[in-house]
Amino acid sequence: MDLQxxxxxxxxxxxxxxxxxxxxxxxLRNAVSGDTxxxxxxxxxxxxxxxxxxxxxxxxxxxxPDHAQ
Numbered sequence: 001m002d003l004q005x006x007x008x009x010x011x012x013x014x015x016x017x018x019x020x021x022x023x024x025x026x027x028l029r030n031a032v033s034g035d036t037x038x039x040x041x042x043x044x045x046x047x048x049x050x051x052x053x054x055x056x057x058x059x060x061x062x063x064x065p066d067h068a069q
Contacts (some may be wrong), residue, residue: 028057031059038061042055
């Protein structure tokens with residue numbers, strides 16, 4: 001199991017590095033489609049407490065030079 005976790009992490013790290021170099025071309029669902037609003041949007045990633053180094057989905061609603069909300 002430990003080796004599988006390391007392998008999974010290596011794949012995610014490699015994909016993230018590739019996306020940083022080439023630009024992200026993925027497809028995410030619309031956060032405000034149907035009856036969903038920014039106030040009630042919920043992603044399944046948010047159900048578990050993230051661990052250091054984890055990749056999780058986020059909803060960015062504002063960006064400034066020194067932070068994102």
